[in-house]
Amino acid sequence: MNIEQIAAGTTLTTISGLPAMSSQEIAQITGRQHKNVLRDIRKMLDQMGMMDIGSNLRRSPKWVQTLFPDARGRKRPTIIMDKELTFTLLAGYSYVLSNLIVKRWLELEGRGFLRVSVQEAVAHLVEREKDVRRVALRELRRLR
Known part of the structure; x- marks a missing residue:
């Protein structure tokens, strides 16, 4: 192969x-x-x-x-x-x-x-989810 x-x-x-x-x-x-x-x-x-x-x-x-x-x-x-x-x-x-x-x-x-610790990975995911939530809320407000 x-x-x-x-x-x-x-x-x-x-x-x-x-x-x-x-x-x-x-x-x-x-x-x-x-x-x-x-x-x-x-x-x-x-x-x-x-x-x-x-x-x-x-x-x-x-x-x-x-x-x-x-x-x-x-x-x-x-x-x-x-x-x-x-x-x-x-x-x-x-x-x-x-x-x-x-x-x-x-x-x-x-x-x-890139090697990252579990804590760093979790912190990154939390921040990413905050960004996703912020964008979703902005879109909801725009649709009203």
Whole structure:
């Protein structure tokens, strides 16, 4: 798979405001079937004692499971992992496949990704909502 094609067709995936990679993207890059990548990830998480989603979400998550629509619009599971877990998964794959993922991570990090704290992100969202509310109220007054 051509990494440039993936980069052009996808949005940046994040966990806690940091770059992350989905099982779907790993499958595309490595040429493996998505169901097999999911199986490998679940096996890795189980062996590492990290399969409990609830406890994973109580601290800063290293991975999350979610749903994405497939080509037919059906919701399918996907797992999104941080850099550490992505590289850990790849340790069990071939050097060629591992290198493709490393190149993708370097590309993700080279996008000038701005790291912000949760507090800064929340403050930004609050200010943005104030701006949206102000514009909405102005429009309502104008319509009266």
